[in-house]
Amino acid sequence: MVLNKIEAQAKSIDSLLNNKKYTVDYYQRAYKWETKQIVELFEDLENKFFGEHEEGYSREDVSRYKHYFLGSIIVSEKDNLKFIIDGQQRLTSITLLFIYLHNLLLERGESDDASAIGQLIFSKMYGKKSFNLDIEERTECLDALYNNVAFDVENSPESVRNIVARYEDITSKFPKRLRNGALLSFVDWLRYNVDLVEITTYSDEEAYTIFETMNDRGLSLSPTDMLKSYVLSNIMNNEQRVKANDFWKSRMLDLTQLGKEEDADFFKAWLRGRYAQTIREHKKGSSNKDFDTIGTTFHKWVHDEKSLIGLKSSADFNDFVIKQFKSFSDHYIRIQQAAKVYTPGFEYVYYNAHNNFTLQYPILLAPLHAKDDIETANRKIRLVAGYLDIFIARRAVNFRTLDYSSIVYTMFTLMKEIRELDMQTLVNLLTYKVLTMSEKFDDVSHFSLSGWSKRYVHHMLARMTEHVEKQSGGESRFVNYVARDVKDPYEIEHIWANKYMRHQDEFETEKEFTEYRNHFGGLVLLPRSFNHSYGDKPYIEKISKYLEQNLLVKTLNGQCYQSNPGFIAYKKASKLPFHAHDTFKKADLDARQELYRLLCEEIWSPARFDKELF
Structure with missing residues (x-):
């Protein structure tokens, strides 16, 4: 087939999106990005931006910053409409990022800059206002x-x-360094200095031919393939090489069954957790070190650092x-x-994953040794996952950010500290770290619901509910409490309806009431259905209905303390101040x-560590 006219042009994000319209055909795949891709996008953007930016630089200085190539998109232009053939995952995520930045700027009173960003999100064409990524099923959500x-x-x-979930990721994981003094400069850099190549054809057939050519896996080797080639070529015994090759192929199948990129993700986690000695500094002009290079070209890193790994013969x-x-x-x-x-014995791993703590995988591998038996390895995994669970909870209630760039140095240091430790030493170290942690649960007294904390509030309420029920003899229902894709999901419910008039005797202003x-x-x-039915009712009308709900909610009602032997025994043993509230x-x-x-003190206690020694 002879291709007709093809145009390829490098464009800034501003040029690509400002007053432009894109759509996708109905048969295109859904938006599927996961938390991992959002974190990686932030990591790339943050590193590239701060490779140029320093404190004290003005917005005008951004014009002299280097450009960053974010990738390409392929579009088929038909009837003056641009149909995205390849690149909708990236463009959707960029649109979500701009929506977040727009709202953040409005919150900070930067209305002019927020308005300018708005043109990258939606615009008018032929008198009709619509999103620049104009896909009907997404309009109401966006x-x-x-x-x-x-x-x-x-x-x-x-x-x-997925769009709603990834927007929540963006809200909770947007880097703190970018939210602070550098925000406006970052927005300018993102708009004008981050480029994509737009490849335009004028028929779907041509567009798909280009797409297939660019993504022909037969013409390019993945980092995993190149690592395999390097390692096997250095095994001189033919019989050993054949066995190693057979095992490698079999294990690649096992890993790819976990997910599309899990083979590469495994090598990144393993090599980072076990071998990385250095990490890039967060300042202008810094170069990639072990941790960073493993994240991009781990096959090359193994070749260059073979002596560090012990590959000599x-x-x-x-x-x-x-x-x-x-x-x-x-x-x-x-x-x-x-x-x-959710797996009994590995609950902490599941909890951390639910909190989208993507750094846990190299950290969990760090203390392991190839000679560890399965029981020892499992105990080490539980210990470290349990520590990370405490770390996340304490930072959350203190409103300390958990975005990647803010904690990666701390986590990298932890990886190095716990490598190949025996059980007792690992318990001692993790216990010491918890006891000396600056963030305490004392500040739960100030913990509240906000756009940033919503994810963690929901998680912690689910954990507390699960804990009370399990300690009272019930089964774990944590998965039910956090499930999203179900008919009647659990949601955060305010015990007080949003009715200031009912509380004027205790609050002088509506703002004070809302905050409290x-x-x-x-x-x-x-459950959402309960919130819809009773959410606006006075507490006195809801309290009887609370008896039909989970145990933590039931404890508001006095009848919970009369015919509930499991809970009564737990209350007595724990000495926690549970009591009924006839009014609220x-x-x-x-x-x-x-x-x-x-x-919180009971659930996220370091006493969990000693249990692994017995």
Whole structure:
């Protein structure tokens, strides 16, 4: 086939999106980006931006910053419409990022800059206002996000559910360094200095031919393929090389069954957790170090750092595959399975995954040794996952960011500290780290619901509810409490309805009431249907209905303390100040906040570490 006219042009994001319209055909795949891709996008953008930017630079200086190539998109132009053939995942994510930046700028009073960003999100054409990424099934959702209001994903298509989830990721994981003084400069850099190549054809057939040519896997080797080639070529014994090759192919199938890029993700996690000695500094002009290079070209890093890994002889390379690769990939597969499916004994791994803590995988592999038996390895995994669980909870209640760039140095240091530690030393170190952690649960008294904390509030309420029920003899229902793609999901419910008039005797202003209403102690988890039916009713009318709900909610009602032997025994043993609330005034909310603080102390206690020694 002879291709007709093809145009390729490098464009800034501003040129690509400003007053432009793109759409996709109905048969295109859904928006499927996961948290991992959002984190990687932020990591790339942040590193490139701060490779040029320093404190004290003005916005005008951004014009002299280097440009950054973000990739390409392929479009088929028909009837004056641009249909995206390849690149909708990236463009959708960029649109979500601009929606977040628009809302953040409005929140900070930067209305002119917010308005300018708005032109990259939506525009008018032929008198009709629509989003620049104009896909009908997403319009209502994007409109809600743009106007900073909640959107109900029930019965929504896969793309819409993923869009809402990724926007929540952007809200919680947007780098702190970018949110602070550098925000306006970053916005300018993102608009004018980040480029994509737009490849335009004038028929779908031509567009798909280009797409297939650019993505022909037969013409390019992945980093995993190149690592395999390098390692096997250094095994001189033919019989050993054949066995190593057979195992490698078999294990690649195991890893790819976990997910599309899990083979590469495994090598990144293993090599970072076990071998990386250095990491790039967050300042202008810094170059990639071990940790960073492994994240991009791990095959090259192994070649360059073979002496660090201990690859000197043919036997070493054979051992690298047959013993090291096998052992650590066994553990990695088990960890990934526990991250995806709630598994007794590996609950902390699942909890961390639910908090989208993507750094946990190299950290969990760091203390392991290829000679560890399965029981020892599992205990080490539980110990480190348990520490990370405490780390996340304490930072969350203190409103300390958990974005990648803010904690990657801390986590990298942890990886190095725990490498190949024996059980007792690992327990001692992690216990010491918790006891000396600057973030305490004392600040639960100030913890409240906000756009940033919503994810963590929901998670912690689910954990507390699960804990009370399990300690009272019930089964774990954590998965039910956090499930999103179900008919009647659990949501955060304010015990006080949003009715200031009912509380004027205790609050002088509506603002004061609204802030207090969002306090942690005034929140519970309830099914969406309950919230819709009873959310606006006075507390006195809801309390009888609370007896039909989960145990943590039931404890508000006095009848919970009369015929519930499992809970009564737990209350007595724990000495926690559970008590009924016939009314729910300001003092009641304060008492509930203190109960929640003590529950946090019990659930996220370092006492969990010693249990692994017995």
